[in-house]
Amino acid sequence: MAPVRRKRRKDFDLDLTLRRRFGKCSFRPLQREVITTALDGEDVFLQAATSFGKSLCYQLPAVVDYGITIVISPLLSLMNNQVAALQAAGIEVGCLNSTTSRDVKTELISDLQTGHPHTRLLYVTPEYTTLDYFRRILRTIHMQCELSRIAIDEAHCISEWGHDFRPAFKALSFFKTEFPDVPMICLTATATAEVREDIITVLGLDPRKLKIYTMTTARPNLHYEVRFKTDDQDHYNDFLKWLKAVHNRRRSCPERNAQLTQVNERVDNVCGIIYTLFRKDCESLAARLCGDGIGAKPYHAGLENSQKNDHLAGWVANKQGYDVIVATTAFGMGIDKENVRFVVHWQIPKSFEGFYQEAGRAGRDGKASLCIMYYSREDRDRSIQMLSKDQAKQAANKHGSFHMSEQAMNRAKSLQALIAYCENTGACRHHLICQYFGEEIVPECDYACDWHKDKRALERAKKEGLASEDWCSTQRDSGAYAVDEYE
Numbered sequence: 001m002a003p004v005r006r007k008r009r010k011d012f013d014l015d016l017t018l019r020r021r022f023g024k025c026s027f028r029p030l031q032r033e034v035i036t037t038a039l040d041g042e043d044v045f046l047q048a049a050t051s052f053g054k055s056l057c058y059q060l061p062a063v064v065d066y067g068i069t070i071v072i073s074p075l076l077s078l079m080n081n082q083v084a085a086l087q088a089a090g091i092e093v094g095c096l097n098s099t100t101s102r103d104v105k106t107e108l109i110s111d112l113q114t115g116h117p118h119t120r121l122l123y124v125t126p127e128y129t130t131l132d133y134f135r136r137i138l139r140t141i142h143m144q145c146e147l148s149r150i151a152i153d154e155a156h157c158i159s160e161w162g163h164d165f166r167p168a169f170k171a172l173s174f175f176k177t178e179f180p181d182v183p184m185i186c187l188t189a190t191a192t193a194e195v196r197e198d199i200i201t202v203l204g205l206d207p208r209k210l211k212i213y214t215m216t217t218a219r220p221n222l223h224y225e226v227r228f229k230t231d232d233q234d235h236y237n238d239f240l241k242w243l244k245a246v247h248n249r250r251r252s253c254p255e256r257n258a259q260l261t262q263v264n265e266r267v268d269n270v271c272g273i274i275y276t277l278f279r280k281d282c283e284s285l286a287a288r289l290c291g292d293g294i295g296a297k298p299y300h301a302g303l304e305n306s307q308k309n310d311h312l313a314g315w316v317a318n319k320q321g322y323d324v325i326v327a328t329t330a331f332g333m334g335i336d337k338e339n340v341r342f343v344v345h346w347q348i349p350k351s352f353e354g355f356y357q358e359a360g361r362a363g364r365d366g367k368a369s370l371c372i373m374y375y376s377r378e379d380r381d382r383s384i385q386m387l388s389k390d391q392a393k394q395a396a397n398k399h400g401s402f403h404m405s406e407q408a409m410n411r412a413k414s415l416q417a418l419i420a421y422c423e424n425t426g427a428c429r430h431h432l433i434c435q436y437f438g439e440e441i442v443p444e445c446d447y448a449c450d451w452h453k454d455k456r457a458l459e460r461a462k463k464e465g466l467a468s469e470d471w472c473s474t475q476r477d478s479g480a481y482a483v484d485e486y487e
């Protein structure tokens, strides 16, 4: 028997809640509209740039509305980061995943089993929602009319057409099948039109009733640069020189020193992330930086949970020795720290979307921040090799090989687009990114990319910095770019 539907309230004081509970002065453009639509009980699809403030669009409704909001989130680091921020704001939030301690889990589950939980937001992985006992609990809460809303963060993970596809995300179709009256809100920064369609179909959302909000992907305060290199060059020195120069500039300015102390930062607390594709690079690069006096810590899926938590917490708290995180993609989507001044890709990432997501960790306070990608044709060829290897593996897998090969094809398209972005010295980087995501109107770039800063220098750097195609093709033929697994 379906529970009686609740009458939705309309008299919320959203501004008061925004100020009191979330400590923000005013809504950003479109946030109020999305929140009001969600509170009206509509299904919502929100696509907006990294750092737009998408989380508030389900967190605020969860605080003012009745019952509990279930938030499905793909990465443990992301989940823990968000839960810690909400707890600090005194919001009743819980999280169930493999890192939750037994005591916390027991307490949380007994709260949920009452059917009238005090918990307003519950973060779970998509895998968790497939567990029978968890589904039973959801049914109990629903019967009590306390299941307020389902929020699907990083919704692009649903689509095999997108990057970061997670099979467990497909199981989320369960929610609309079982609880058709419970509104859903899907959020992502990276979905092409194809991916968007796919998400809607998989989740069983009715496109005629769904409210879709799409905003630009542009991040005008991010300065995008591609730095060209070859295998013969150790780009470590290039990076270190740049970072030390920033430290020195800060040190030589007493006013800047005083400003930094006021906001709990140090001269050498130039907070950043370096992304590498391989776990072993995380460790060795972090150690090398420490040897040169830079506080750096590794972060990858192979570390103990206690170590990962320590590195993340230290970095978030601007602790000395934790200024730079050297990470694999395990530290990607959704991580929110406002003063990240740089994101470096140590080599070309696996996809265009991955690049945009990871670069999007920078400058979340709206201040200028640098995104450097080190690009070599040798790394390009290694990435293509890895992709073909994955494709071959998937084709050998007899289950659903047709779909998997479609997914692999899309990954290949995305990587090719990223290669074209790196090789392009004739257009604005912001323009190229918006173009990839299908946007027609591209915001102005205010000298915030290598092309706008110096077109000639960029062209020259490419000419002098990359290995020739002839050389690469000889190397490819001799099998020089064969690599092991990613991560």
Ligand SMILES: Nc1ncnc2c1ncn2[C@@H]1O[C@H](COP(=O)(O)OP(=O)(O)OP(=O)(O)O)[C@@H](O)[C@H]1O
Binding pocket: 024, 025, 026, 027, 028, 031, 048, 049, 050, 051, 052, 053, 054, 055, 056, 188, 189, 333, 334, 335, 336, 338, 360, 361, 364
């Ligand atoms: N109205 C607001 N006023 C001031 N700050 C805000 C507002 N809304 C959100 N923020 C802040 O903006 C930052 C980014 O928000 P959030 O983490 O929700 O981004 P997002 O859109 O989910 O981005 P991503 O896709 O990169 O994860 C957070 O620090 C958040 O507290």
